[in-house]
Amino acid sequence: MKKRILSVLVENRAGVLSRIAGLFSRRGYNIDSLSVGTVDDPAFSRMTIGVTANDWQTEQIMKQLNKQIPVIKVAELLPEDSLIREILIIKVSATVEHRREIKDLADIYKASVLDVTQNTMILEVTGSEKKIESFIEHIRTYGLLEMARSSSVGMQRGTASF
Amino acid sequence: MEGAKIIIGSIEKHGVDRVFGHPGGAVLPLYEALRNSSLTHVLTRTEQGAAHAASGYARMTGKPGVCIVTSGPGATNIITGIATAQADSVPLVVITGQVQRDRIGTDAFQEADIAGASEPFTKHTYLVQDAADLPRIMNEAFHIASTGRPGPVLVDIPVDVQKEDVQAENDPSINIRGYKPVFKGNRKQIKAAIAALEKSERPLICAGGGILCSGSRTPLNIFLQKTGIPVVHTLMGNGAVDMDLPNVMGMIGSHGHLRAKQALKESDLLIIIGARISDRATAGGHIFEREKIILHIDIDPAEVGKNIETHIPIVGDAGDVLIYMLKHMDFTKTWDWKPSRTPSEAVVPMKSSPDRLDPAVLLHHVSEKADSDAIFTADVGLNQIWAARHITMSGKRRFLTSGGLGTMGYGLPSAIGAKMAAPERQVFAVMGDGGIQMSLGELGTLSESGEKVVILLLNNQYLGMVRELQDNAYGVDCRHGVYFKKGPDFVQIAEAYGLKSAHAYNMESFGKILEQSLCGQDSWLIDCRIDPKINSVRRF
Ligand SMILES: Cc1ncc(C[n+]2csc(CCOP(=O)(O)OP(=O)(O)O)c2C)c(N)n1
Numbered sequence: 001m002k003k004r005i006l007s008v009l010v011e012n013r014a015g016v017l018s019r020i021a022g023l024f025s026r027r028g029y030n031i032d033s034l035s036v037g038t039v040d041d042p043a044f045s046r047m048t049i050g051v052t053a054n055d056w057q058t059e060q061i062m063k064q065l066n067k068q069i070p071v072i073k074v075a076e077l078l079p080e081d082s083l084i085r086e087i088l089i090i091k092v093s094a095t096v097e098h099r100r101e102i103k104d105l106a107d108i109y110k111a112s113v114l115d116v117t118q119n120t121m122i123l124e125v126t127g128s129e130k131k132i133e134s135f136i137e138h139i140r141t142y143g144l145l146e147m148a149r150s151s152s153v154g155m156q157r158g159t160a161s162f
Numbered sequence: 163m164e165g166a167k168i169i170i171g172s173i174e175k176h177g178v179d180r181v182f183g184h185p186g187g188a189v190l191p192l193y194e195a196l197r198n199s200s201l202t203h204v205l206t207r208t209e210q211g212a213a214h215a216a217s218g219y220a221r222m223t224g225k226p227g228v229c230i231v232t233s234g235p236g237a238t239n240i241i242t243g244i245a246t247a248q249a250d251s252v253p254l255v256v257i258t259g260q261v262q263r264d265r266i267g268t269d270a271f272q273e274a275d276i277a278g279a280s281e282p283f284t285k286h287t288y289l290v291q292d293a294a295d296l297p298r299i300m301n302e303a304f305h306i307a308s309t310g311r312p313g314p315v316l317v318d319i320p321v322d323v324q325k326e327d328v329q330a331e332n333d334p335s336i337n338i339r340g341y342k343p344v345f346k347g348n349r350k351q352i353k354a355a356i357a358a359l360e361k362s363e364r365p366l367i368c369a370g371g372g373i374l375c376s377g378s379r380t381p382l383n384i385f386l387q388k389t390g391i392p393v394v395h396t397l398m399g400n401g402a403v404d405m406d407l408p409n410v411m412g413m414i415g416s417h418g419h420l421r422a423k424q425a426l427k428e429s430d431l432l433i434i435i436g437a438r439i440s441d442r443a444t445a446g447g448h449i450f451e452r453e454k455i456i457l458h459i460d461i462d463p464a465e466v467g468k469n470i471e472t473h474i475p476i477v478g479d480a481g482d483v484l485i486y487m488l489k490h491m492d493f494t495k496t497w498d499w500k501p502s503r504t505p506s507e508a509v510v511p512m513k514s515s516p517d518r519l520d521p522a523v524l525l526h527h528v529s530e531k532a533d534s535d536a537i538f539t540a541d542v543g544l545n546q547i548w549a550a551r552h553i554t555m556s557g558k559r560r561f562l563t564s565g566g567l568g569t570m571g572y573g574l575p576s577a578i579g580a581k582m583a584a585p586e587r588q589v590f591a592v593m594g595d596g597g598i599q600m601s602l603g604e605l606g607t608l609s610e611s612g613e614k615v616v617i618l619l620l621n622n623q624y625l626g627m628v629r630e631l632q633d634n635a636y637g638v639d640c641r642h643g644v645y646f647k648k649g650p651d652f653v654q655i656a657e658a659y660g661l662k663s664a665h666a667y668n669m670e671s672f673g674k675i676l677e678q679s680l681c682g683q684d685s686w687l688i689d690c691r692i693d694p695k696i697n698s699v700r701r702f
Contacts, residue, residue: 067462069285
């Protein structure tokens with residue numbers, strides 16, 4: 001079993017998301033992450049779906065996805081030749097004496113500061129799952145108050161496109 | 163044009179001459195358009211009956227069966243019928259009425275999200291939001307239902323869309339970006355298959371229901387004749403192979419023939435055609451007992467490699483692939499090998515109860531008396547296994563049953579639909595006393611239709627197959643919930659519906675009643691009193 005990321009181009013219509021999600025749940029696979037957004041042509045959406053599965057299961061999922069009529073194309077985003085990003089928005093407690101340190105840490109991770117109050121800061125960071133995990137681990141020491149994390153979006157490098 | 167007229171016009175245009183349905187308020191405009199059309203409406207007693215009857219009709223005509231039901235409870239009632247068709251790859255176009263558009267999502271009277279609810283059981287679903295989309299959606303629904311791997315398509319139509327007047331352009335061109343089924347098998351792969359076959363010593367063919375729904379029975383049987391390759395079939399493939407051929411080994415699976423299992427075990431190459439190799443079909447694991455090369459031919463790429471590792475996958479129509487193989491094979495070598503051990507499975511009548519019938523003997527007798535192109539439907543349970551094993555599928559006989567979902571109540575309505583599709587052919591419905599009680603109302607549909615179906619009710623006063631499972635799992639004194647203490651008098655019920663009917667207690671009386679039922683134009687229900695102890699498969 002391995003973590004996989006699938007990129008699925010679908011028709012942008014009501015009911016399509018539940019049809020796709022249903023395919024996974026019906027086979028007893030948990031969707032680790034899912035993000036959906038329209039592409040340049042608003043008739044279509046791209047779903048980036050994270051799932052933990054072995055090779056055989058992944059092949060079955062991809063075949064079943066391909067079988068769906070609203071599905072235009074399916075590809076597995078292999079880590080070697082794709083870019084996969086998440087976005088994290090995180091609120092930490094930040095008293096005046098810690099602000100500088102937090103800002104330095106944020107700079108290392110290319111995180112930006114979205115908001116500052118007397119006692120808190122909200123930061124935003126984009127990156128791979130690993131980078132985000134690592135950022136959370138470091139920032140946690142200041143007192144993690146709240147966080148919102150997106151699921152992955154991704155695409156293949158180079159000329160491959162759909 | 164009014165939405166309802168577009169829908170009915172589209173059904174007519176697709177060459178379907180009748181629809182099966184049960185109306186309600188949400189399909190009133192459709193029924194009004196139906197009344198003024200060339201279509202025949204068959205009023206079934208339940209929505210599930212409509213789907214099953216449409217399924218029988220579809221399997222015999224090769225065209226999608228069409229059902230029309232109302233919103234809410236009408237729509238939810240048809241789900242089992244839809245799921246049954248999906249499991250057996252039967253093309254259906256199911257039209258459900260829906261509440262008017264501005265009430266969708268308000269829990270309005272008789273509102274159900276049927277497109278959502280039926281989504282796991284359909285090939286595709288539509289919720290129509292604009293009558294102008296109807297010509298396209300109806301065209302697509304028929305196209306999707308009947309091409310590639312056939313299946314049910316549901317079209318949910320709000321009642322105000324049915325009434326809406328639109329400028330309808332009927333553009334028959336179909337372009338669905340995400341749907342391009344592969345018909346033509348890859349030529350290179352087929353050549354690889356031929357090469358592997360020519361190298362093999364003990365090849366075996368496994369024919370599934372895909373042979374029948376692709377209409378490739380003829381090329382398959384020519385192929386079998388020319389090569390002599392032994393052949394087994396699945397439950398759904400019953401009737402795909404002409405049983406008069408010497409190389410027929412019988413049915414595989416949990417209730418299959420020993421010879422078929424032995425052939426599976428001993429083969430060194432297996433060509434699976436139009437079969438999904440389900441858990442029931444592989445029960446016993448005989449496919450895997452010896453290393454072998456597996457060739458899998460199926461129109462649905464998702465089936466290839468799903469349940470069994472395949473060495474040479476061929477995605478395409480069974481007929482296309484078989485015809486190509488027939489053209490490109492060298493037929494100097496033949497393979498008429500036989501399994502080394504060929505256990506005998508002769509039918510020996512049970513002697514124990516002289517006033518009770520033995521289903522095997524009874525069905526052999528029917529098999530001999532029936533026309534060579536008779537259609538048999540079977541319900542689910544022991545009756546289904548007996549029918550599959552003891553009715554010989556020679557000639558153009560067809561066997562319709564619910565193999566994938568195993569839906570009780572399928573046998574009777576599917577027989578009605580099949581008879582309507584092929585009125586010149588004899589139709590028998592083999593039923594259990596449990597299953598017929600799930601579709602009793604359809605006796606009324608049958609009676610009203612004026613079509614003739616002979617119902618062979620194998621009445622053992624038990625939910626026989628569950629009784630057998632309980633006996634095997636927990637012992638014979640641990641049965642629970644499977645006995646009909648007070649079975650009804652089915653003869654009286656049949657007569658009340660206006661059908662001819664009689665009890666049969668032994669082969670002598672059965673033989674006479676059968677003979678009587680075969681003459682004339684009347685439908686019959688023969689209540690055959692079956693020995694309740696007889697199990698699915700008897701081995702000697
Ligand atoms: C709709 C439905 N409910 C329950 C079952 C489970 N089931 C399988 S076989 C069977 C018994 C069928 O009994 P009967 O119709 O009398 O036929 P027999 O096995 O006795 O021939 C049952 C209840 C089923 N297949 N379908």
